[in-house]
Amino acid sequence: MPLWQYLMTDVDPDQTAAPLAAYCFMTGYIDVVSFSAIFVWCGFQTGNFAQLAIAIARLFEGAPGFRDQTFHKADQQALCSLISFNLGAFVGRIGDRVGPKKRIWLVSGTFIQVLFTMAAAIAFWKASQPSISNARDEPAWTNTLTFVGLAFMSASLGVQGILGKRLNTQFGTTIVLTTVWVELMTDPSLFRLRQRVMSRDHRVIAAVSLFLGAFVGRAILFQLSTAATLGVGVGFRMLITLAWIFVPSTKPANK
Template structure:
């Protein structure tokens, strides 16, 4: 029986089809665990961190209102505490007789605030090892601040002392638990300042606003009607949020007491910690002019 000859047309069609590129397979999505890991270990964009950083500034005023009302100590502004300690040491060598020997209670509280603030800032060095702009560290670092604020709540509560000092020179929080409340509040601000400094945004440290005031008043675009202007608007927002924090902190302190106000502050810090999840990641900069020809 004769074998039929192959059809030339069908053979050429088969050859053409075999030479066509294979259809590209749709990219497979990475497993959920891997995506979460990559998201947590990505660097956040400091320029797009307006929400958590502005609330950091709010917390500066909020916590400072409590410590100043109790013992005339700004737990976030350590310049004044440093000068106060220098004056206390100076009184040991000069002044009217009889000279005061030893640190008085206000001086001890200033020293407590300064030391614990530095401890909080030192804890921030953990982030330098993990990556100071990594999302995982910003979440954990803010959570640690919330834990410190909650500790200030509990120690202020069980100290049994009032939330408000008398005249200057007669502060409250003079018991060991009162000192602990001041210390935990100061440590939380030290850690917050470290996080803000490492991000390097227009909000600076989110703690010291003297520099922000000067930069704001000296901004060449201060009176420009154009908006938005990041260098101007973010500084104005930082100042406004700190003012509102002090206002609301003092109002709550006078209504529900320092311990309960610290609890509110801990809850706010917890919300800030969660908010870092949604801050966009830092995109790598595109090279200008393309690759060089060899």
């Protein structure tokens, strides 16, 4: 089969466990980098959205003239991450035109994540700021270039989320695992330990992969800088890009 024709085939969603587990790994990996520095999640936008609500509520606290009307740095960073994540997810609409299960789109969409992660690494390299903060009121990232890096990190997970969502597997979006946890706990086959149950096993793999990603990310971050840690992440994501080439195609329906 010619290469282009092969790239235009649909992947079999039931055979995508490996790259989607790697997506979950990258969620933990990327999130731990941002949380370690500024206590903001690049992928878990529920917390960032709630933080912005708190920032608005703060405007009405206390007596008039004595209210805190400052848009705190942490709130600015949460807003930056939220907007960038959604812009990244919007980029994923390209896949709706190409075909969300087309191999060419899964390869291209993951490569976009590579480019975004690379851009983030360069921004943090140029920013020359610390990688880890031990106090919420003392963020490690404060200058403009770190906002650029945060934006690219968040956008990369936005693209990843829409790719994972469109495949409609047990891995969900590969970003937020709250739903995965709920579905795992309510799975009718949860305690059939001697049987292979895809609905249960893939959710467990998703959770473990995210945990491992956060563990590995923090371990590397402790030894290296933010830029270097993201540089390693570029390599991981490049491997995931190539992995989509080897996922089996959907079998043609019998006529």
